[in-house]
Amino acid sequence: MGSKERIQRQKDDNRINILTASLEIVKKEGWQALSMRKIADIIEYTAPMIYEYFANKEAILNELARQGFILLSKQIKIAKESETTLENQLEAMWLSYWDFAFEEKELYQLMFGVGTQCCAQSDDYKMPTAYCTIIVNVIRQIIIERNGNEETVSRKYFTFWSVIHGLISINLVNQGNGEITNQEILKDAISGITQTLSD
Numbered sequence: 001m002g003s004k005e006r007i008q009r010q011k012d013d014n015r016i017n018i019l020t021a022s023l024e025i026v027k028k029e030g031w032q033a034l035s036m037r038k039i040a041d042i043i044e045y046t047a048p049m050i051y052e053y054f055a056n057k058e059a060i061l062n063e064l065a066r067q068g069f070i071l072l073s074k075q076i077k078i079a080k081e082s083e084t085t086l087e088n089q090l091e092a093m094w095l096s097y098w099d100f101a102f103e104e105k106e107l108y109q110l111m112f113g114v115g116t117q118c119c120a121q122s123d124d125y126k127m128p129t130a131y132c133t134i135i136v137n138v139i140r141q142i143i144i145e146r147n148g149n150e151e152t153v154s155r156k157y158f159t160f161w162s163v164i165h166g167l168i169s170i171n172l173v174n175q176g177n178g179e180i181t182n183q184e185i186l187k188d189a190i191s192g193i194t195q196t197l198s199d
Contacts (some may be wrong), residue, residue, distance in 0.1 A: 038186060093134065095186070097131075102172075
């Protein structure tokens, strides 16, 4: 490996360490506790050195959110590929979305600004949409088979998302209704909305 490659590899490693430390702080203390100084303490850098990799804390948040959306898209794609019928794919993808929200709670809060004043969506931030494209394509296949149109596809996607994201938000901010009740509500919502796709 040449010197340029080694330098680049070191830079990549440092960048990963900064992001890993940031998430570690958040999981222990919450988003409000994140600071450049705390990150520097964990990775044993000086705070100014971190600015060589990220212009400010907002840049770190944007990158963490971006990585969260990539991970969410991967999980939804895996869920889709685990089923054969369109309706079962739709259910599997929304259940995977739900699982992601609680397995990666801190990332989900950041990605969608749930229960925190910290939000990655600055003026120049564009939310990645690969995860919803996968879901929308399945909804489209179901609806188009029944002579639907793109307006209906979009409306049905946002109906799904509003209900499921709303239920997730209730549970992240408040304690919700308990796991069994939540699963029943979630599956009822998915099943109910899926049935309307054929109307």
